[in-house]
Amino acid sequence: MQHAVSRSLPDPDNSRQRPRWRELSLLGSFLKWLSSFAVTLLGLALVTFAMTRLSPIDPALQMVGDHASQSTYQAARLELGLDQPLPVQFLRYLQQAASGNFGQSISTGQPVASDIARTFPATIELATAAIIIGSLIGLSLGIAAAMRQGGLIDAIARFISLFGYSVPIFWLGLLMLLLFYARLHWAPGPGRLDVMFQYTVKPITGFALVDTWMSGKAGAFRDALAHLALPAILLAFHALAGISRLTRASILSELGQEYVLTARAKGAGMKTVVFIHILPNIAGTLLTVIALAYASLLEGAVLTETVFAWPGIGRYLTTAMFSGDMPAILGATLVVGSCFVLLNALTDLAADRIHRGQIR
Amino acid sequence: MNRRPGTAKFIGAVFSLALALSASAAYAETPANALIVAQSIDDAVSFDPAEGFELTTVQSFNNLYQRLIESNRDDGTKIQPALAASWEAGADGKSLTFALTSGAKFSSGNPVRPEDVIFSLTRAVKLNKSPAFILNELGWTAENVDKAIEKIDDTHVKLTWSADVGPAFALSLLTAPIASVVDEQTVSAEAKDNDFGNGWLKTNSAGSGAFKIASYTPHEALVLEANAESSDKPKLETVILRNVPDVAARRLLVEQGDADIARGLGADQINALKDKAGINVLSVPSARSDYILINSKANETLGNPAFWEAARYLVDYNGIAKDLLRGQSQVHQAFLPVGFPGALTDTPFSLDVEKAKKVLADAGIKTPVKVEFIVFNDQPFLSIAQSLQASFAKAGIELDIQPGVASDIYAKGRSGQYQMTLRYWIPDYFDPHSNASAFAINRDNSTNTAAKYAGWVIPEITDETLAAVKEQDAAKRVALYEDLQKKVQKSSPFVFMLQGNDQVVISDKVKNYVQGLNADQVYYDHVEK
Numbered sequence: 001m002q003h004a005v006s007r008s009l010p011d012p013d014n015s016r017q018r019p020r021w022r023e024l025s026l027l028g029s030f031l032k033w034l035s036s037f038a039v040t041l042l043g044l045a046l047v048t049f050a051m052t053r054l055s056p057i058d059p060a061l062q063m064v065g066d067h068a069s070q071s072t073y074q075a076a077r078l079e080l081g082l083d084q085p086l087p088v089q090f091l092r093y094l095q096q097a098a099s100g101n102f103g104q105s106i107s108t109g110q111p112v113a114s115d116i117a118r119t120f121p122a123t124i125e126l127a128t129a130a131i132i133i134g135s136l137i138g139l140s141l142g143i144a145a146a147m148r149q150g151g152l153i154d155a156i157a158r159f160i161s162l163f164g165y166s167v168p169i170f171w172l173g174l175l176m177l178l179l180f181y182a183r184l185h186w187a188p189g190p191g192r193l194d195v196m197f198q199y200t201v202k203p204i205t206g207f208a209l210v211d212t213w214m215s216g217k218a219g220a221f222r223d224a225l226a227h228l229a230l231p232a233i234l235l236a237f238h239a240l241a242g243i244s245r246l247t248r249a250s251i252l253s254e255l256g257q258e259y260v261l262t263a264r265a266k267g268a269g270m271k272t273v274v275f276i277h278i279l280p281n282i283a284g285t286l287l288t289v290i291a292l293a294y295a296s297l298l299e300g301a302v303l304t305e306t307v308f309a310w311p312g313i314g315r316y317l318t319t320a321m322f323s324g325d326m327p328a329i330l331g332a333t334l335v336v337g338s339c340f341v342l343l344n345a346l347t348d349l350a351a352d353r354i355h356r357g358q359i360r
Numbered sequence: 361m362n363r364r365p366g367t368a369k370f371i372g373a374v375f376s377l378a379l380a381l382s383a384s385a386a387y388a389e390t391p392a393n394a395l396i397v398a399q400s401i402d403d404a405v406s407f408d409p410a411e412g413f414e415l416t417t418v419q420s421f422n423n424l425y426q427r428l429i430e431s432n433r434d435d436g437t438k439i440q441p442a443l444a445a446s447w448e449a450g451a452d453g454k455s456l457t458f459a460l461t462s463g464a465k466f467s468s469g470n471p472v473r474p475e476d477v478i479f480s481l482t483r484a485v486k487l488n489k490s491p492a493f494i495l496n497e498l499g500w501t502a503e504n505v506d507k508a509i510e511k512i513d514d515t516h517v518k519l520t521w522s523a524d525v526g527p528a529f530a531l532s533l534l535t536a537p538i539a540s541v542v543d544e545q546t547v548s549a550e551a552k553d554n555d556f557g558n559g560w561l562k563t564n565s566a567g568s569g570a571f572k573i574a575s576y577t578p579h580e581a582l583v584l585e586a587n588a589e590s591s592d593k594p595k596l597e598t599v600i601l602r603n604v605p606d607v608a609a610r611r612l613l614v615e616q617g618d619a620d621i622a623r624g625l626g627a628d629q630i631n632a633l634k635d636k637a638g639i640n641v642l643s644v645p646s647a648r649s650d651y652i653l654i655n656s657k658a659n660e661t662l663g664n665p666a667f668w669e670a671a672r673y674l675v676d677y678n679g680i681a682k683d684l685l686r687g688q689s690q691v692h693q694a695f696l697p698v699g700f701p702g703a704l705t706d707t708p709f710s711l712d713v714e715k716a717k718k719v720l721a722d723a724g725i726k727t728p729v730k731v732e733f734i735v736f737n738d739q740p741f742l743s744i745a746q747s748l749q750a751s752f753a754k755a756g757i758e759l760d761i762q763p764g765v766a767s768d769i770y771a772k773g774r775s776g777q778y779q780m781t782l783r784y785w786i787p788d789y790f791d792p793h794s795n796a797s798a799f800a801i802n803r804d805n806s807t808n809t810a811a812k813y814a815g816w817v818i819p820e821i822t823d824e825t826l827a828a829v830k831e832q833d834a835a836k837r838v839a840l841y842e843d844l845q846k847k848v849q850k851s852s853p854f855v856f857m858l859q860g861n862d863q864v865v866i867s868d869k870v871k872n873y874v875q876g877l878n879a880d881q882v883y884y885d886h887v888e889k
Binding site for chain 2: 056057058059061062063064065066067068069070071072075105106107108109110115118119170174177178181182188189190191195196198199306307308309311315316319322323324
């Protein structure tokens, strides 16, 4: 309703005042966003730090194992700085993190920053493929379902939506492997690349598709794409459940709005109403839903990554949690948290732009 | 109406496209010159033999490095030459002189010299990482180790020690992965901040073994490449340990022929694969022991030896081994695993609820008793714990199972903040003292042993254990360990239940894969396809 009113009552002075107002607004918004970003990250670091400290896991013991001598154990405690008071440990961590040094992982023995640089591209690749497939199908399904409310497509869309939400994702992943890999031999097995390509393609960007493309080996690129297909489709299926449901619900709720009724009264067909009138109006909402789905995929599709032996950040973080790997938990949480905040900010900005576009 | 089939077509087209792309990459069998192993390598922390102490890393050391001597692959009790062609014990009984094999080379092409032996052993002691306690058994410390190892000439090196142990025991210790010989020149060139090259060796190798590390990506894969300089060249060019964390996916890979070997499968999966064509299930006895640890200091009841005795009659040994673990373990009731010198093989205890009740009643222990039972949050521990919960309940002992992560269970064990727990033990080197030192030494709670974690103070048994490790006569030594095991079996707050059986799924194309009793005894050098 608000959108409709805004569209019908534009501010006549808006365009005249825009330049100066926009400059101030942009700078102010940026500063506001920056401070909120910093506070969010600080809060995230503090909460994660507190949780790792409250957990019963002893990182030093996890590092040296149960057979090690007391002197080795004490040396590990010193190495991890566990002998320092908690506030000192936290401050030291923040200091290092600010310079991009997240310390050394206990579970891999490598710098956390390089672990993240290695695992995050794998997740970004998977999540991006999944969100593209999920959005395309989810939006199409949602639109089709809304346009044919109560029909067969609607029933299928609702079934898929319910199924996508309620079925355990790891189980579905295993079934897909069993069917498409083991039974039909259509898809390759778990992993990002076949063994024959995995060690002949030099990792440059960390994105298997990009690296194999850059290597100039068409077979390797096809192999990377084939390995990506099943886990991406699985995650897409999970994401599209939410996207199609919300698209359908949003369109249906708009159908009763005054501007839609007016358009219908003027003789516009269902296709025109949905694509010309409704979709631009709910674009902000849909964008937010897609962005949130993308952010949650980036947070780590842990079970999918485990089933498909996909070396992403979700698995990295989970393994770190099980092994009491505090530097890895803190580092990965901060990076994923930052992405979440950034994505939210970008979505807000985009939604705002869409809204302003509508005002103009 | 005319849009409905269009939408369906679109969705169908997307799926078809994705699957068609998948189909275009038809899966292939493993390359003929490479062995693909599907397992979890998430535990790997460091491939530096002075630090690595996890299953994945210790399983790689025999393939990357050589030691002066090594345990025989088929009979671990026998010690055979490796980098040392021969050795001689000193008259004082506290030294050994090794003559190095001629012509041995590291993967860098550098020859193996006495300096490399000295560097390797001293750096392991000075680094003081997790497995350092093995060399500390000789009395070696960061301060005295430089004097303990000396070069006699270009082919001889002499080791001396201060601990009250004999050469036979010292030789056993030198078969442990931490005694691996690394290439001093290569490693020193990579050293940073006095780390003896530890940072570099975490992900690289500098050994004279059959393979070298071609690449290692944590949580992804370890790629071993044939060492061209090795005197005993491997049959295959490459061994790839692929990290496949999900066991079901591992099973699929080996079933489909995309992996040659799969490790760590559960009893159900092994059962399903047993009769599958093209696949063999290799069953290898392992030195791992599963036991119950009771904290005798937790309360009066748990400190009563009658409770420990009753517990021994409340375990459904056969049910757990045969029905629950189905071939992945066998009943074993002593602290030395079968295959170690002097291991007791008799099983005097079986599930006997009435007897347990009588033992408890005679000791005045009133039931019901509630006991907190901390257990690893993993299989098969949870299943075993549930079986124990059911059988203990029959005698009025209510086990409150509290699952936890490994380090939490270890930490509680160390600090004595638990009542009862389920643990496992894998020997650190091929000598009875490895286990005896854990279960039969606790003079005054001053050293970290399982006996200390149980609050079981045993000065007399400690003396006997230390006498056993000193004994030079092999037969007498075996008799001493048999006696020790009987005492621990009968009167300790430990209930030894099972000895592990490692089940490895192997494609029938793979020949000559060898795996020994101890955790590090995995060999890929003779494997053919």
